[in-house]
Amino acid sequence: MGTGDNSIGGRAMSVNSIALPHGGNLQQASQIYGIDIHDWIDLSTGINPRSYPLAPIATEYFHQLPYPSSGLIDVASKYYGSNQLLPIAGTQAAIQVLPQCLPELPILLPKVGYQEHRKHWLRGAAPCRDYPANHAEETAVYIDQQLQENAATHLLLINPNNPTGLYLDKQNMLKWAGQLKEGGHLIVDEAFIDVTPEQSLLTEPLPDNVLVLRSCGKFFGLAGIRLGFAFASPVLRERLSDALGLWPISGPTQAAGIQGLGDDLWQQQARLKITQDSDTTATLFEPLLQQLNPVRQMNRPLFHSYLLAKQSARDMQFWFAKRGILLRLIDWDEDLSLVRVGLLDSTNNEHTQRVKQAVTAAVEAINDGVFYSHETPLPQKA
Numbered sequence: 001m002g003t004g005d006n007s008i009g010g011r012a013m014s015v016n017s018i019a020l021p022h023g024g025n026l027q028q029a030s031q032i033y034g035i036d037i038h039d040w041i042d043l044s045t046g047i048n049p050r051s052y053p054l055a056p057i058a059t060e061y062f063h064q065l066p067y068p069s070s071g072l073i074d075v076a077s078k079y080y081g082s083n084q085l086l087p088i089a090g091t092q093a094a095i096q097v098l099p100q101c102l103p104e105l106p107i108l109l110p111k112v113g114y115q116e117h118r119k120h121w122l123r124g125a126a127p128c129r130d131y132p133a134n135h136a137e138e139t140a141v142y143i144d145q146q147l148q149e150n151a152a153t154h155l156l157l158i159n160p161n162n163p164t165g166l167y168l169d170k171q172n173m174l175k176w177a178g179q180l181k182e183g184g185h186l187i188v189d190e191a192f193i194d195v196t197p198e199q200s201l202l203t204e205p206l207p208d209n210v211l212v213l214r215s216c217g218k219f220f221g222l223a224g225i226r227l228g229f230a231f232a233s234p235v236l237r238e239r240l241s242d243a244l245g246l247w248p249i250s251g252p253t254q255a256a257g258i259q260g261l262g263d264d265l266w267q268q269q270a271r272l273k274i275t276q277d278s279d280t281t282a283t284l285f286e287p288l289l290q291q292l293n294p295v296r297q298m299n300r301p302l303f304h305s306y307l308l309a310k311q312s313a314r315d316m317q318f319w320f321a322k323r324g325i326l327l328r329l330i331d332w333d334e335d336l337s338l339v340r341v342g343l344l345d346s347t348n349n350e351h352t353q354r355v356k357q358a359v360t361a362a363v364e365a366i367n368d369g370v371f372y373s374h375e376t377p378l379p380q381k382a
Contacts, residue, residue, distance in 0.1 A: 078262075308336065
């Protein structure tokens, strides 16, 4: 593996001083840990490692102005089972403008979840309130209580939650949407639900105060094309469209979306392969987790999350990073941190063996009392 000078812009830095705010930033990880970018095994995201095999894209998609393609709308409506959609440049695009498109009301957010939601709602004047997003029953009871006290609010759900893995019942979600007072909206981020589409809220008729966000980045493994969809009432879709501006989706992105969303056979096979890769990844890490004794373990098709004592979590992340294997480290509370592990491509023998060797070495180091490094990077946002 290559080495670097551990600097950005000529400024020296240590692994203790730089946090990686999102997964997949191999450029920054390379600079922090002094490992060449091409030598990393990236398990820091929930992106399918076996991405959709795009065919060459016709020149016309690069040449013509990218007006919305009826072909993209048609295949997306069929794939998602709803035609109440607006193509967007990844769900992040909608997350950034959604607070300005909805009435200024308080919002209920998961205490642990994808923090870009919170970041943009905090820029408004209305308060943000937390709900626990660890256990389905606890979460449902808490949200019920909050809506009894004040139903003049928006409610954000991440289903399944990234990184806690929490799944919420569709009937509960629709019940909460019906309880919200005028102006209150239910926002459901379903970026990780494609492996289990039967759990999507899009299988039900959407009330006018419900918005569902879907992404082509995770399941299709096409995070780089920046394509997603917002499902909502015509009025809200128009507000989002105005906020996002003209030509938000490039021509090549639309062509890529038509290919992936229209390929039923690949989608069926991908769900099987993701299950295989998920099982393989979990099995590889199991000997180490038996040593570290997670407080809680959350397994979802596209990622596994392990809630550990803070020092154990930090040392686990650092141990693998030193060996060119990038995991996500997420702060939980004063005592605990969460390590999230994405999927290995189980057909990649070189990567599989590297992870297996790193796990075996970690178990031996624990038994020899030398695993804990006392040199730990900062926790990261979800």
